[in-house]
Amino acid sequence: MMKKLQILAIDTCTESCSAALMVGDEIIADSKVAPREHAKLVLPMAKSLLAQAGLSLSQLDAIAFGRGPGSFTGVRIGTATAQGLAFGADLPLLAMSTLQALARQGYRLSDIPQQLVAIDARMNEIYLGSFCHHQGDFVPQQPERVCPPEQWRDVVDESKDYYATGSGWLAYADKLAPMPNHVVHHDIDLFPLAEDMAYLSQFAWQRGEAVDAADAQPVYLRDTVTWQKLPGR
Known part of the structure; x- marks a missing residue:
């Protein structure tokens, strides 16, 4: 039986800033689409969730954070924030894929096991991932990559149905x-x-x-990323 965990999660990798607290089987969460306010929003979000649950950081098992891919600045903000919280409370970190998280969101909406995720990477490229639902988890079917959008067909099996989600589309x-x-x-x-x-x-x-805070690593998939607001946003 899986241990009932208490984990705080934060993500600032894309235009959305979000935090969530898992206590056993329950998750409470907050999010806001505010691409230039992540550094200001993420800590108050996390502290509010802990207060709602009546928990302190030291009572947690770990802190999870969005490790990318995504906005270069956003990935750095999330990683640094998670490291600061973890150092202060002597907690380990769990580096979570933004693409895998989107796959889980897509599955919640569709109940389709095969999830195809594309996040806009700018410069005529996408961050691309293909995942399959398996006993609650989402198993990568191909290594995550940054590539021209036309190459998305390289990661799919045409004999299966997919649910595609993310800003890249x-x-x-x-x-x-x-x-x-x-x-x-x-x-x-x-x-x-x-x-x-x-x-x-x-x-x-x-x-x-889970790793020590000093060992947590972001994943950019490429060295530099320019993140701009999507048309109409």
């Missing part, structure tokens, strides 16, 4: 259309959420992926 709709029949639905106006990272963190914990 919106940003490069002209290059991706028409979508083939085996990509059955797509929710494009979604961002990764800490609540999904909190849920997924229990599997990362079980796999022994």
